[in-house]
Amino acid sequence: MNEGSTAFDETSKKTGNELGLSFKYGISPTSEAGYREIEKEPCPRVKAIRDLYFETKSSISMEFPYWYSRRWFELEGEVQIVRRAEALKSAFSHLTPIIFPGELLVMGKTHYLRGSYPMPWLSESFFMSVEDEMYQDALKAGMVSADQVTKWGKGGGNVTESGGNILSVAGKFGMRKDELSILIKLAHMWKDKSVEDIGHKYEMMVPGYDIKEQAMRSVICMFDSGYTIPQGREVMNYYYPLQYGIGGIIEMCNEKIAETAGLPDMDRLYFYRATIIALEGIQRWMLNYAKEARRLAAIEQNPGQKREYQEIGDRLEWLSEKPPRDFHDALQLHWTFHVAVLNEDCISGLSPGRLGQVLYPWWRRDMKRGTLTRERTMELLECMRMKYTELDCFASMGVVGGVLSGNTFNNVCLGGLAKDGSDASNELELLILESGMTCMSPQPTLTILYDERTSEELLMKGVECTKTGTGYPAWIGNQTGMSFIQKNYQDEGMTLEEARSWAIGGCLETSPCSWSPLKLDGETHWIPGGSGPATSVGVHFLATPKILELVLFDGVDQRTGERVLPAHGRNLDSYEELWEVYKEYFSEIVRVVALCNNIQMDAWRKICPSLINSLLKPDCLTNGKDLGQGGCRFNTTFNIEVCGGINLVNSLASLKKNVYDEENHTLDELRSALKANFGYRLADEVGSYSLIEQEKREEELTDPRWAKIHRQCLDAPKYGNDNPYVDTILQEWEEWLCAMSHDYPSMYDKPMYSTQISVSTHGPQGAATIATPDGRLGGTTYADGSMSAYPGTDRNGPYALFASATCWDHSNAQNSQLNMKVHPSAVRGREGARKFLELIRAYLRQGGFHIQFNVVDSKMLRSAQEHPENYRDLLIRVAGFTQYWVELSKPIQDEVIARTEYGEVA
């Protein structure tokens, strides 16, 4: 045994080996637990900013919701979209500007460094339901000192308990006690007027609505759309402000007003007027920052810092009206609009897209002129990384913790193809990758759109970055993504040329984009940008193993004892019958949830239409429609998300083999074993959420047959080993899921599609699911992603895993997701890097959509779990996103620790 490896290996022996699972593949690692081949540091300026971030807690400010609500309620009777614009303008105009020394990019969501706020116009019920509890908490908080709750350790930047003048909201956000009353006051004002309440009133009219209620209660469906995160999982488009400046857009809107006023389709008039109002709010917001910069400059003694404050003031004043003059201006303006969109709605997964290609014209020009250096570029890019990392999202409680793990999913894509089909990568993208190594931080996460034409230099730089252990870049098959784009948007006029502009929105959501002609110094540059609304609204995460539980137990949730679906009353005498019932149950849940979410999204577009995001997205400004009214160029954007697919497939394989083909046990015997958790304690009782560490119940409380059945379940064929027995089941499931998703119409009356990522939902949905026929124990976390093997069950090496994963056509779904854990020693040195790139290539060439790596030693993760105070900066890839280890929940940490660790990749 290697030195320092005891914790992981001993616990493996405890249950992992006992269950016949191996959590390692290949040769044993030879390096120390904390070994990292590549370690870099940010520039001193950014190191100071990052150190400050590490000491910063997530904080709620009521400023934006206050001013938004105040203006909204003053304007009763105004045209809805104009009322919304006025409310946004008021909120932006009143945000208190804060600028910290050393910052080269400024502006944020709130006056806190890591600030966010609730939007009661979307949802207010949570605050109403916990009003008394929060007031009690506020009383008790005074008895605990603030110092006691600001200690480092588990939780990182999360405010996990109340104390002093601070309240902990949902175990993550800190709020000053003196803002509680206004929060509750606003929640009362929005009661029966919020998207949540209006949507709920009408969704109850959907036939079979009670199924949706039950599906939510049993955690079969993770969350609703319209009032949680109605926008996001999409790609931003910065073309209009970059090309025309804010003043130019206002001018365009005024011209459009003159063209539309009094003519039919009058909604266009209101849209243009509302756009101007919202932009005036952004201008005022920028000018407030400019004024603050000048105030700070006036009192600053350090000449360098004084000059920087003055430059910030000058830059913001210029950009409040005009297009950027240089790279720094362009970077600032993109950031301003990024935050502006994030402030208009509760949004996760708002991706800058192919930012390196968008900003390249300014960068190249500045470099040619000699007004910019690579060193200065790195400083700016590192500053940008910190601004993105500071972003927080205050969504509903289940969404923030159970789905997002506190992440905001701002994805920058690199590579891919240009409009003419040539390689789109450039030198600035190499620096973006380099800044991701020097300034390791969760945001923005990076993705390489791998194409056979992508430059070797970018690919090798990407491998170098992956080897740092940051968990980024993600590797995506560009042709697979383009193929989905072409198929999904062909009815809306998508061409091959336009498909080349695509990018990832959010963690892995394939998003439609388009090319825009940016003119700079008489030269035209075709820059890519998002051209559709949110690509992941609709049915949010169906727990596929839990639906199998309903099939096996005639529609009743075995955790709660409640009926979710009407009894099917079938004997399930054959595998085919079981599979038919599964499809019926799954379809019925999708039908009801999809209809309810369409209603919620309709309430959202009526009550708080998107304005800032709309004005940026082609072709909203052209046709005078906001994106909720189908103003974007591409609108086939609703989805059906699933989670736990591999546990479902492994379970189906086990049922087929053990119950039907070989009759090793009966269905009733299996049911009894599942209900008894195969004789083990539940995950919550043990406090462990993977199979590495579980405990059996006392012998007198168990039936010896359960152990035998469990053994048979675990020995059944498992996905990830190139075994046709189980891979054909996966193929059938995928083909059916991708096809059936098209049967449900979205709010835009377009067919939906399947989405196959887990984010963090495999934790809570696993927690709500009893033991499954694949041998997984009750309450433990599902396999992550959709193509990742269940931890410890992939035994035949990476290429066998790839063969299993690519047995179906990934371009029929919006995405798929394969995460692997590789020991750093397996990819050491230049030779290791080459092998690593070949591994990645092999998967993507086989048609895989996405692959992602944690290059980390499992022993280090175990140590980080035991001593979080020593690992504040440890980044880990979960499922489509990178997050600080200390900010992840234990079920997710346990699952990452348990993932099979590949000691070799050849």
Add this chain to the structure above:
Amino acid sequence: MSEPKSHVDCENYLTIDVFKGFCSQGKTMVMADDDACVKFHPAMKCKQCKKFTPTEETLGLCMNKTVAYPEMYAKTCDWFEQKDP
């Protein structure tokens, strides 16, 4: 005897999070609720405004008609008028 002043009520206090901030005069991190130094200068907050009328401990009225709260920053408010000391 005058009321003790906290950093969080000072114009020089730049908020970092709900617990602490950065003093733009002293160039150091300070805890929000700790006593301020001699360079204290009141921040523009609703509670410092002539047009704010308290109705309860953490709520009040702006211009006698709209709900507001005393701790809200008012640096960006066009209606702010500093109360007499």
